[in-house]
Amino acid sequence: MIVIYEWSILHTPPPFCVLGNTTSTAGITLNCAKVLSSPYSSAFGVSLEALAAVWFIINLILIILVVSARTSVARRSIDVLFAWRFLGLAIVPYLIYLELFVVRAICLYCTIMHGAIIIDFAIITYLVFSKRSSIRNKLG
Template sequence: MSSGVATQQKSIGWLPWTTLVLSVAGVAVAAYLTYEHYTAGTTLACPDTGVVNCLKVTSSQYSKLFGIPVALLGLLFFVGMTALSLPPLWRTASPWPSRLRLAAVVVGVVFVCYLIWAELFQIDAICLWCTVVHGLTIVLFGLVVIRQALPPLED
């Protein structure tokens, strides 16, 4: 292994673990939102008046896509990202984990843009918990794209 590749491996060694931690955090928040969706948001820990109104957002017509709760879609996304963010899948010689990771975060960030648009221009309310999910997705997108832009690691 050349010293340049060894330096690159050390310089991005934090990336797989960071994506894993962010993905697990996403699972937790999305699981909470999914639970709240199925319990009618009775214990939603968020203001329910004014611009910040989680109940208004999570019970709006935009809280489902083709009848599937958006929160559940988010949970499935983060479960998949957690699996794809396991460190061994960052080190595999197969190109498929990185391709799937990239495809997932692209779909995720496009969907987040749609949801932010819905909150700002259709619902006229913002959900703090949803904003956490949006932020986690955008950061995951950035990390995965940065890694994809780097040259492949050699053994």
């Protein structure tokens, strides 16, 4: 949300967005501004940071349904949550490819988001498939 507010509303880079002229031996910079202002920073006219915020909001709504809804709704919600997180996971490699090989810059906030999506998928995979998962056992 900080990134959306500062970049889209204030038109300033978020904190720690550009860390000097740090360039790796591969010629890749640590520069969120370069990533967020690239032609690849939107899909269908919508900024990727806005789409990411929507993804995480829907993710949160589904989590709330899983833990607080009736069993039948919770069971369906966990299936939808698994598919939703798989969709997020499927997009991450493409976004990393764009950062590293096309834009040649890494966005710290994007990298944190990618990590969160990967961790989210690992958690939902455990909850759905592990026999030791209390949520799986509760939902049957």
